[in-house]
Amino acid sequence: MHLQIIKKLFFFSLFCLMLFGINANSQEKFLSLKKNKVNVRYGPGFDYEVKYIYRKINLPVKLIDKKENFRKIIDLKKNSGWIHWTLLKSSNSIIILEDKILFKKPSNFSKPIARLEKGRLLVVKKCKKNWCKVKAANYTGWLETNNIWGKVH
Numbered sequence: 554m555h556l557q558i559i560k561k562l563f564f565f566s567l568f569c570l571m572l573f574g575i576n577a578n579s580q581e582k583f584l585s586l587k588k589n590k591v592n593v594r595y596g597p598g599f600d601y602e603v604k605y606i607y608r609k610i611n612l613p614v615k616l617i618d619k620k621e622n623f624r625k626i627i628d629l630k631k632n633s634g635w636i637h638w639t640l641l642k643s644s645n646s647i648i649i650l651e652d653k654i655l656f657k658k659p660s661n662f663s664k665p666i667a668r669l670e671k672g673r674l675l676v677v678k679k680c681k682k683n684w685c686k687v688k689a690a691n692y693t694g695w696l697e698t699n700n701i702w703g704k705v706h
Contacts, residue, residue, distance in 0.1 A: 582616040582704075583615055584644055585611050585613050585641070585642050585644050585646045586609065586610055586611060587640050587641060589608055589609070591608075593605050594634055598635075599637075609674065611645060613644055613646045613647060613674075615628075617633065647677060647701045648672060648675070648702040653669045653696050654669070655668075655669055655689065658695060666694040667689070667692045669696070675688065675696075680698065685698050
């Protein structure tokens with residue numbers, strides 16, 4: 554009798570771990586920088602020294618912690634620190650992790666518009682399935698959303 558209870562508890566625990574493990578990954582939250590100059594601090598307060606300064610509006614960063622009015626973030630290059638929440642906004646951008654082709658429509662059979670190089674910052678306009686309409690400097694078009702840094706809706 555005890556063996557059956559132990560087996561049930563084991564499988565229930567395993568199920569919970571798998572369920573929460575999957576949910577943890579889907580809860581990744583990305584934000585974007587609101588300004589062209591954003592101070593990143595060593596700790597969650599204005600009393601902490603500035604660690605470094607971002608100089609790229611719309612740069613996507615991953616939220617990893619919160620404390621009062623500050624958010625701890627990490628960027629694509631694994632730099633991390635604390636930013637005041639007023640300097641962050643909901644994510645509206647991505648960085649591509651490989652060279653990509655920008656298309657006129659959301660299809661690989663559509664007319665190619667431009668070749669975008671790895672590391673390019675793109676502002677997301679809207680998304681459909683695994684495609685997003687993005688703006689890149691002088692170009693607006695569609696690209697597949699595989700192999701990117703950031704989160705699309």
